[in-house]
Amino acid sequence: MTDQAKPQSAKLLKTAHTHMPMGVADSYRYWGEDKTVFVKSTKGATITDCDDQEFIDFRLAYGPIILGYRDSRVDEEVIKAITQVGTISGFSTELDSEVATLIKDLCPQIEKLRFANSGTEAVLGAVRTARGFTGRNKIVVVEGGFHGLYDEMMWKSDVDNWDANTQAAPEVAAFGIGIPESSKEHLETVPLNDLEALNEVFERVGHDIAAIVIEPIMGNCGSIAATQDYIQALRDISDKNESLLIMDEVKTGFRVAKGGVQELYGIYADLTTYAKAMGNGYPVAAFGGKKDIMDKINFGKNGVTHGGTYTANMIALSAAKATLTLLRDTDALATVDANGRAIQERLGKVFSHFGIEHRFAGPDAMFGIHFGSFVPQNYRDWKQTDSELYTEFAFNLINKGIMLEPDSREPWFICEAHQNIDLDWLEATAMSAMQDAIETHKAK
Ligand SMILES: Cc1ncc(COP(=O)(O)O)c(C=O)c1O
Incomplete structure (x- = not known):
């Protein structure tokens, strides 16, 4: 899944290839031979893969998780x-x-x-x-x-x-x-x-x-x-x-x-x-x-x-x-919104630190990030955003323990359990992910 060695995930994918086309139950779960994720457990806003790497998850299974994983x-x-x-x-x-x-x-x-x-x-x-x-x-x-x-x-x-x-x-x-x-x-x-x-x-x-x-x-x-x-x-x-x-x-x-x-x-x-x-x-x-x-x-x-x-x-x-x-x-959705606002604020600080023009789109509970000088008004506009930098940034985040879909067309999903995440850690992680992304982007 990440640059770290993932022997267990590799083994599971190899076995799965003998049973299912692409080795997955849904084609969109196939992220390549070295990046396809196998999950061992979930709780709150966290997922843990089969090689014991933990992630704060902003993908939330493409959106269903609104309270948190395994909400009792x-x-x-x-x-x-x-x-x-x-x-x-x-x-x-x-x-x-x-x-x-x-x-x-x-x-x-x-x-x-x-x-x-x-x-x-x-x-x-x-x-x-x-x-x-x-x-x-x-x-x-x-x-x-x-x-x-x-x-x-x-x-x-x-x-x-x-x-x-x-x-x-x-x-x-x-x-x-x-x-x-x-x-x-x-x-x-x-x-x-x-x-x-x-x-x-x-x-x-x-x-x-x-x-x-x-x-x-x-x-x-x-x-x-x-x-x-x-x-x-x-x-x-x-x-x-x-x-x-x-x-x-x-x-x-x-x-x-x-x-x-x-x-x-x-x-x-x-x-x-x-x-x-x-x-x-x-x-x-x-x-x-x-x-x-x-x-x-x-x-x-x-x-x-x-x-x-x-x-x-x-x-x-x-x-x-x-x-x-x-x-x-309950106030669950108000908490989700507050979490989303706090997370956007931290990410916004990171993008501004590097002088990256960016716009957040949509509601706090499900926001998109667009690298560019305006909020896209339709899908054609999206093409003018720097989605390649976004994907680079996203894969670096994943490496460092923040899970999201590495495609800027998929929003960041927020749940109630995100209230417990460490925002300072999030900001620092995003800072180093963006630093690396800019370097790779420049080298291309
Ligand atoms: C807006 C919208 N409609 C329909 C669907 C299809 O839902 P499902 O994957 O549960 O069949 C999705 C899935 O992401 C969706 O986002």
């Missing part, structure tokens, strides 16, 4: 539920409505909802429901957004291979092979915060747009955020064209505010997707919104089909109940 307040409720009731029965339980009520308490735009097991499933359910309700086909997505790994959402604006000096839009490319060309037939892609592009797409195909799907703060693109005006324009244009507005809050939900992104903007979606923070690391998700839209879910040829063997299982829902109760009744 959540784990004990899960253990109680599965030992007293069981894991699944293929029937309903009391927990279904208990968790739904908690979500509705925190998110006033949710009138009815359904559960799912992952963010991908929640998005799929929301999109299908929107199509069923409107009887339309097209889905508008935003460049740089990510909505999970199912065919239709596996088309990305290929900014990596795009020439920033051209006026042409980046190519919309598949995430790989195996994705049928036909799966993008109903997809329309627009840049964030670009009203002209939004109007153009609605003028062209507005009559067939079922929904706009957006991460208003792009948790997969350095926390670049929609402006208030843009979100209002999305709301207005959806209403005018009788299309639905779907906010994908898989990363922001129950993290950036108790009521997610929509509480921050004060503008509400027709349908919303949730996952990650709602279970503090247990696999649980949901989608929901207006009652008349959600009630399209029903049997028969006029109903939208939704379900699944593991939907609303006891592990997922007991974890969600415990996590959401804590988020509702």
Whole structure:
């Protein structure tokens, strides 16, 4: 994983290669033969790898950990539920409505909802429901957004291979092979915060747009955020064209505010997707919104089909109940925000010390770092930031015991347990990581 010898991790990867493609269970976990991480234990804000190196973790499993790893307040409720009731029965339980009520308490735009097991499933359910309700086909997505790994959402604006000096839009490319060309037939892609592009797409195909799907703060693109005006324009244009507005809050939900992104903007979606923070690391998700839209879910040829063997299982829902109760009744999110602010302050000091122009983007609970003179307004702008210096800096941090995704498109995730970290150590570590990064950068 790091420059330190990692004999145990190397051994585990070698064995895993004989069982799984790339030796990993998710391709994004493969960081190369000498850098792929195998975790031995987690607690609070710390992970320990199989070679006993400890890291303060700002990756937090791509965002689900909001309280801290192995939070006993959540784990004990899960253990109680599965030992007293069981894991699944293929029937309903009391927990279904208990968790739904908690979500509705925190998110006033949710009138009815359904559960799912992952963010991908929640998005799929929301999109299908929107199509069923409107009887339309097209889905508008935003460049740089990510909505999970199912065919239709596996088309990305290929900014990596795009020439920033051209006026042409980046190519919309598949995430790989195996994705049928036909799966993008109903997809329309627009840049964030670009009203002209939004109007153009609605003028062209507005009559067939079922929904706009957006991460208003792009948790997969350095926390670049929609402006208030843009979100209002999305709301207005959806209403005018009788299309639905779907906010994908898989990363922001129950993290950036108790009521997610929509509480921050004060503008509400027709349908919303949730996952990650709602279970503090247990696999649980949901989608929901207006009652008349959600009630399209029903049997028969006029109903939208939704379900699944593991939907609303006891592990997922007991974890969600415990996590959401804590988020509702305690100051956990205020602590997360305070932690995020303190960490940005220390990092800002380090960047300024070296005279590096930098901007933080997004909320304190999930902030992006961009090396450059302005906050990117969309994915194309991100290309103008010095992401190579960032990656250099990130790998040096990892070497020194600070875990994060070495790509500036992935934000820093903050949890309640970060309140216990040593900020002086963080600052000193970041200082030496940046010193090394600058030297390597210069040498290139
Ligand atoms: C905004 C957003 N939507 C959907 C997903 C897919 O979620 P999952 O990985 O749980 O399927 C992700 C995953 O990172 C996400 O960030």
